[in-house]
Amino acid sequence: MTDEQLITGRIAEVASFADEYPGAVIILNGDASRVLFMSARGLQDLGTSLGELIAMGPEYHTRYFNPDEAHEYVPQVVSLLERNDLSFAVTLFQQVRTGPQQAFVWHLTTARLLAQGRSGQPLLVICFSTPIDPKSHITAKVQRLLDENTFLRQHSATFASLTTREREVLACLALGHTSQEIAVAFNISAQTADTHRRNIRQKLGATTNFDLGQYARAFDLI
Secondary structure, three states: OOHHHHHHHHHHHHHOOHHHOOOEEEEEEOOOOOEEEEOHHHHHHHOOOHHHHHHHOOHHHHHHEOHHHHHHHHHHHHHHHHHOOOOOEEEEEEEEEEOOOOEEEEEEEEEEEEEEOOOOOEEEEEEEEEEOOOOOHHHHHHHHHHHHHHHHHHHHHHHHOOOHHHHHHHHHHHOOOOHHHHHHHHOOOHHHHHHHHHHHHHHHOOOOHHHHHHHHHHOOOO
16 A cells, blocks of 8 residues: 555545544644644634645644744644654644634644554644633633743743742742741851842842742742
């Protein structure tokens, strides 16, 4: 069986039951750059046709997904392809443009390889994607985690300027501890604790306790 015959056969197999699922079933090519099949639920949500998706090729990703979040899920897809294991799957959150207004809606997506070619390379990737209820507490938690990850990347160099002791003191400050409490905890003078506090604020450019808390949460100090 040729690779083309395998692609045609697997797509036909999935298409025969894909519309029974309560979410979108998508089949991508071997490098996950192009859509080869999408179930009716997915086409309806995107407001397009399968022919249009196939014709747009890699533009599918930039048209329907939030590029600001790509750094979160692209590495997972790359690892899936590099691992090249039919039994391995990745699960990720994505913002997808759906509905008449093409507004971003959070989706939970699971992907794995569907088929390998005759030479053993990835041939097809299958995904199952379902929207998350915007009223769900999960949506807010996902956004908070993504915001923290963005903050971490943007401020990693600044955070690296802190000494080990300053990071320990930062954790205490984020938890609302006073200089006297910090002094007792680390067996230092209150004056030294105040010095650490000033140095931390200066290095981080932090003017409020909220700013300190952002660093502490993003860098897993609390």
